[in-house]
Amino acid sequence: MDLPVFYAPDIQPAAATYTMNEDTSKYCIQVLRHEKGDQVLLADGRGHKFTAEITDDNRKKCVVKITQCETVPPPSRALRIAISFTKNASRIEWFLEKATEIGIQTIIPLVSQRTEKEKIKAERLQNILVSAMLQSQQFYLPELQEPQAFDKLVKNNKDAQQLIAHCLPEQKKELQHTMQGGKDTLILIGPEGDFTPEEIKLALDQGFEPVSLGNTRLRTETAGMVAVTIMNMVQ
Amino acid sequence: MDLPVFYAPDIQPAAATYTMNEDTSKYCIQVLRHEKGDQVLLADGRGHKFTAEITDDNRKKCVVKITQCETVPPPSRALRIAISFTKNASRIEWFLEKATEIGIQTIIPLVSQRTEKEKIKAERLQNILVSAMLQSQQFYLPELQEPQAFDKLVKNNKDAQQLIAHCLPEQKKELQHTMQGGKDTLILIGPEGDFTPEEIKLALDQGFEPVSLGNTRLRTETAGMVAVTIMNMVQ
Numbered sequence: 001m002d003l004p005v006f007y008a009p010d011i012q013p014a015a016a017t018y019t020m021n022e023d024t025s026k027y028c029i030q031v032l033r034h035e036k037g038d039q040v041l042l043a044d045g046r047g048h049k050f051t052a053e054i055t056d057d058n059r060k061k062c063v064v065k066i067t068q069c070e071t072v073p074p075p076s077r078a079l080r081i082a083i084s085f086t087k088n089a090s091r092i093e094w095f096l097e098k099a100t101e102i103g104i105q106t107i108i109p110l111v112s113q114r115t116e117k118e119k120i121k122a123e124r125l126q127n128i129l130v131s132a133m134l135q136s137q138q139f140y141l142p143e144l145q146e147p148q149a150f151d152k153l154v155k156n157n158k159d160a161q162q163l164i165a166h167c168l169p170e171q172k173k174e175l176q177h178t179m180q181g182g183k184d185t186l187i188l189i190g191p192e193g194d195f196t197p198e199e200i201k202l203a204l205d206q207g208f209e210p211v212s213l214g215n216t217r218l219r220t221e222t223a224g225m226v227a228v229t230i231m232n233m234v235q
Numbered sequence: 236m237d238l239p240v241f242y243a244p245d246i247q248p249a250a251a252t253y254t255m256n257e258d259t260s261k262y263c264i265q266v267l268r269h270e271k272g273d274q275v276l277l278a279d280g281r282g283h284k285f286t287a288e289i290t291d292d293n294r295k296k297c298v299v300k301i302t303q304c305e306t307v308p309p310p311s312r313a314l315r316i317a318i319s320f321t322k323n324a325s326r327i328e329w330f331l332e333k334a335t336e337i338g339i340q341t342i343i344p345l346v347s348q349r350t351e352k353e354k355i356k357a358e359r360l361q362n363i364l365v366s367a368m369l370q371s372q373q374f375y376l377p378e379l380q381e382p383q384a385f386d387k388l389v390k391n392n393k394d395a396q397q398l399i400a401h402c403l404p405e406q407k408k409e410l411q412h413t414m415q416g417g418k419d420t421l422i423l424i425g426p427e428g429d430f431t432p433e434e435i436k437l438a439l440d441q442g443f444e445p446v447s448l449g450n451t452r453l454r455t456e457t458a459g460m461v462a463v464t465i466m467n468m469v470q
Contacts, residue, residue, distance in 0.1 A: 002452070094329060101457050102449065136452045176468055214337065214467055217237070217371045222336050229464045232449055233411055 003051075004032060005134040008042040011050065017065050018042060018052065025062035028054075040064060043134060045141030047072050072139045078184040079231045080106035082153055083224045084191035087116035093128055095221040099228045100132035100142050106186075109147040114193035118147055150199055154188075154206045161185040162208040165223060167194045175211040175227060181235045187211070189224045238286075239267060240369040243277040246285065252300050253277060253287065260297035263289075275299060278369060280376030282307050307374045313419040314466045315341035317388055318459045319426035322351035328363050330456035334463045335367035335377050341421075344382040349428035353382055385434055389423075389441045396420040399443040400458060402429045410446040410462060416470045422446070424459045 006028060011018050020028060028034050036057045042050040042064070049072050052064035081104060086092045099107060107129075111118050125144055133141050154162075160183035163175065167190075179185060188195075188203065195203075204210065213226045241263060246253050255263060263269050271292045277285040277299070284307050287299035316339060321327045334342060342364075346353050360379055368376050389397075395418035398410065402425075414420060423430075423438065430438075439445065448461045 098457050098460070101451060101453050102461060103451055135454070138451060174468070216336060216338055216373060218336050219370070222333050225333070225460060226337060226464050229461050230468065233409070233465065 002137055003039055003041045004028070004034070005041040005043050005137060007130050007134055008044055008050065011042060011044050011048075013048060013069060015050075015066055017055070017063060018050070020062040020064070022060050025058065025060050028062050029057050029059040042066075043139045045130070045133065045139070047074055047140050049139045074140060075103070075105065076235075077182055078105040078159070079103065079228070080108065080159060080184070080186040081189060081224060081228060082108035082110040082148065082186060083189040084110045084112055084115040084220055085117040085120060085147075086192070086220050089117075089121070091219070091221045092117075093125070095224045096125055096128050096144075097132040098225045100129050100138070101136040102225070102228050103138075103232045104142050104228050105140070106143045106145060108145045108153065110150060110153065110188060110190075111147050112150040112190060112199055113196050114191045116191055120144075120147060150188075150195075151202060154203045154208060157186055159184045159186040162203075162206075163187040163211050164195070164200065164203045164208040165189055165211050165213050165227060166200050167217070168197065168200065170210065172210040172212040175213055175230045176234060178209055178211045179231060179234045185231060187227050187231065189220060189227060192220055237372055238274055238276045239263070239269070240276040240278050240372060242365050242369060243279055243285065246277060246279050246283075248283060248304060250285075250301055252290070252298060253285070255297040255299070257295050260293065260295050263297050264292050264294040277301075278374045278376075280365070280368065280374070282309055282375050284374045309375060310338070310340065311470075312417055313340040313394070314338065314463070315343065315394060315419070315421040316424060316459060316463060317343035317345040317383065317421060318424040319345045319347055319350040319455055320352040320355060320382075321427070321455050324352075324356070326454070326456045327352075328360065330459045331360055331363050331379075332367040333460045335364050335373070336371040337460070337463050338373075338467045339377050339463050340375070341378045341380060343380045343388065345385060345388065345423060345425075346382050347385040347425060347434055348431050349426045351426055355379075355382060385423075385430075386437065389438045389443060392421055394419045394421040397438075397441070397443040398422040398446045399430070399435065399438045400424055400446050400448050400462060401435050402452070403432065403435060405445065407445040407447040410448055410465045411469060413444055413446045414466060414469045420466060422462050422466065424455060424462060427455055
């Protein structure tokens with residue numbers, strides 16, 4: 001049975017003790033019904049995994065003593081996805097949760113010509129990323145960036161490998177046959193209406209490689225999840 | 236721009252005309268605002284793709300004339316997934332939608348020892364499969380079977396390739412390195428609490444191969460989606 005993981009963004013690496021905030025304390029003690037003496041894990045979202053034991057099971061100010069701190073090795077290469085956010089908020093929220101579970105380092109809300117939603121609810125989305133990180137027993141919190149305009153992103157991005165998934169009937173190889181392992185990689189996922197031909201041309205001119213995500217028509221959030229799954233497979 | 240696809244489960248293959256039922260007519264005429272003369276597609280869910288033109292845009296009884304009927308080739312091999320349904324209905328509904336978009340032929344609600352939900356709302360889930368099929372421009376409706384008990388399924392199943400994904404720290408190869416293309420394949424996905432050691436042993440004794448879905452801890456519905464994605468990649 002896995003130990004439960006709680007979020008401790010403000011914990012000091014050499015800390016001997018830690019006091020959970022009110023929400024986390026309530027969740028730990030009241031909802032999950034942990035007690036004094038129980039072992040738990042803490043994650044700071046920056047790769048540190050703290051093993052701890054509850055010393056005060058106060059439901060508003062739970063205190064733990066740290067018994068061990070280890071640094072989880074980061075992934076050997078960064079996977080980054082710039083994805084056009086959907087008008088339907090719950091769809092992109094599903095994507096954020098699933099992408100975190102499967103493994104992603106950076107998520108960029110992409111604003112392209114046909115993008116349906118340009119603004120994001122940063123705090124709400126951040127909570128979704130934190131919950132997904134904890135639930136999947138991971139210790140690095142994905143970075144959710146500010147929305148970026150398509151043109152600016154494709155011109156300025158510097159990842160070793162840059163990919164664009166689109167639906168136009170052009171010559172494209174499958175993502176799994178295009179992507180090389182061991183390189184920091186950014187992939188672009190467009191809105192339901194796809195990228196415009198001009199946007200695709202701009203990306204290709206900037207060195208992005210066009211990829212296919214399979215034979216079927218995928219919703220934006222599904223395309224994002226398929227891309228994250230395949231990228232994680234290519235070591 | 237793709238033509239919209241409407242569900243016509245009762246259409247005759249040689250039909251010259253078709254009358255949509257009330258719900259579909261309302262969706263076509265009132266919601267999507269199609270008019271007399273517009274071209275649409277009809278899907279019977281059994282591989283037939285009908286091109287049609289609206290001749291009567293009645294919002295309760297929309298009539299189309301069929302201009303073409305083609306049979307879409309079925310997939311070269313059947314992908315089948317038996318997955319433990321989650322207590323939270325929206326999570327498994329999300330899975331059904333995504334699995335259909337990406338490509339799946341059979342979905343079996345799996346009842347294993349730690350399964351959280353044994354009953355299914357067949358009609359509601361069927362509607363989700365239909366919507367996902369239409370939205371993703373496909374013409375074969377995935378089959379949603381009745382719930383099956385784990386023991387009975389592993390003993391009676393006859394697919395050429397049988398796989399079980401589990402989280403116990405045993406020797407397992409990744410799904411993409413285990414699965415062979417061109418064979419009808421069934422994969423088993425367990426509940427949040429995983430399969431029991433006895434269940435895994437029974438499956439292995441019956442010829443199931445154990446597979447890993449990656450390095451991170453996945454929720455049941457996420458594991459299902461990752462499995463469907465990877466299975467579709469292996470041709």
